[in-house]
Amino acid sequence: MDKLYTCAEIADRYSVPIGTVWLWIRDKKFPAIKIGKGYRVAEADLRKFEAERRTV
Template structure:
């Protein structure tokens, strides 16, 4: 069985705001499913997202 993470868990682990995580999901950068009234992300998808460097963004 695959492990799913909530947007709160992702925000905490990546040290970003939960709004940022939702923005990644809505833009399609981070695949997610809407389960139990909230977004859930497969742990494998999050690991791929991190490996590809999407969570790093410089502010100019």
């Protein structure tokens, strides 16, 4: 099973404000699971997000 990342962890990973991560989730840039009051994103979904934005 993939690790689940919090919005704060994702914001740190990409050096963006946490509000940007919430916008990405709202805009369906990657799927998220709502757990309690927060969201979690699977590692596989983060890898797919990165692969789709890779420049060659």
